[in-house]
Amino acid sequence: MAPIGLGLALQQADAQTTADSLRLVPAHAAPPGAPYRAVEVRVPSAAAALGATLTIPCGATDRLPAAVLIAGTGVQDRDGGVVPDDRYRPLRQIADTLSRRGIAVLRLDDRGFAEGKLWSPPTAEEVAADVRNAVALLRGRADIDPQRLLLVGHSEGGIVAPMIAAGDSALAGIILLGAPAKSWRQTRQELARAAAERDPRLRTAEERDSVASAQLASEEVMITRVRAFGFLADHDPLPAARRVRRPSVLILHGATDQQVPPAHVELLAAAFRAGGNRDVRVRLFPETNHLMVHDPHGDPSGYEALPSQTVTAEVLGALAEWASTRLGARSDPQPSTCR
Template identity: 25%
Template structure:
């Protein structure tokens, strides 16, 4: 999940060195040995146009395909963050191996219409469904071999779609969560703060403060203005001596954004328990934002109860939330690591998808 919401804004106590690094050795460079199409399609449910890039091999036809689904926060089709372009790296790798890839600007980003922060999870599901229906009609694509790859929040969206659409051939969850959003965010906060050396008393106090805010969200209805007012009153009560009125107002506004409140309330069990297609779930051992043990164990238990046996879960050593080889997994490493996406993780995904589409 994009750190400015699920870590910086929620913890509200740390700052990161996100200085951009120039050296990104994995970033694909021209000439490309595949076809690149800029595409545009409609989300008819919300009456917006979405734009992206479709890549597929120059030779052959009837290609299997994947749609990439980004994590939280508005991102462009490359998932460009801190001069890293992970979705571009993934698309280049898969396309060179014979798998078509569609990557899309999130609504309100790049060439896509709409307003990201005014949208709930249903809107993001609708966007990806629209991408799925679009790619099914493309002459180069095999319509019965299309899967979804979702990172972080995208790993929540992918099972929602697959649980309702039997045409989804498979899904890959990259740091997808298996526990309810509020529990995940509290766990994330605790682990990162402990890793950074915050005293235990401070960690406990922070947990109590944020539990109170999440309980307000969990008990809220669909009135965004009322929720924002309730959060503002709560933060004034606990942070009034530490934060300015402007900071409290900003924090309340951001925590009442529809997509974030939907995520806090959402339990992945709702969709994973109904998902019957093959599933690959990967997490990094150094992922501090979606911790591997708690989430993969939850995903495994849900799928076991579901009876879906065509599943695989793996914890990958040394990888952080962005699937970079890392030392600590802390977000302040993301920008200074030259690697954009682990080659090992790319290989594992490709070999698994190849087996599903043969």
């Protein structure tokens, strides 16, 4: 399971297991019969060049629109996965969906993922720097239209995308999935109290307060141990959102999300609008969790038991339709097969 939850990412950082021993470099070739080809590229980074895959639709007669995908918290590969048998690979799904609509997609490994060891998760600022380099790489390619680029960010990636867009008005759009509108510390406080309120074993307010406080105290340890969490702990995403007067914004969120409460959606949308952005759309999906997977309950402790670990067709459809419209991509969801 990808480390969308910060506790899982801490376990990953503690392990310091070599990438080779976990076989963390899966093949990223296009599936058989896909109407796009997959090209391996390298994205410059302050640490080391990052492995990445660019999916390029076939049959194009002009420069292509493109998207850069941004994963959530943790050290993940370009598919959004952590281990080879991880069933949850959202970025690969999104890339496949968009490239079938005529949109080139660049997805990149997090710092350290395929470089022989797992480093501590990069901070949001470090991820933003790498994504800016990815955008520059696309703008420098002869087959990509530099005026038709968008960012797609999940979870922490939904914090990173506005950070970049606030200083890059040439982007055509940003899509945020499960993005928080508050700092990590504030969000965890909300969730700890909500979990205590739902626990039938806790019968008094004192018991609920005690359990919530204990949970928060244990999570404070993560803030001091992992730089990525230290940055997120008090980082307010809303100021960056207010600075994004353009490009267009699409916010997608699961109604049963228990990692970023659905109430964050309107707070985030209001911040974009308050800054003067006139094109902000919101979609809330029923029975959909933080992973954008079908889940009536949304409890992270139940993720592994879910029958499916795939992003829902409804979410992918909404994402693809909006992106195709904003980028002027093909309406045909199945462009020509590569020859």
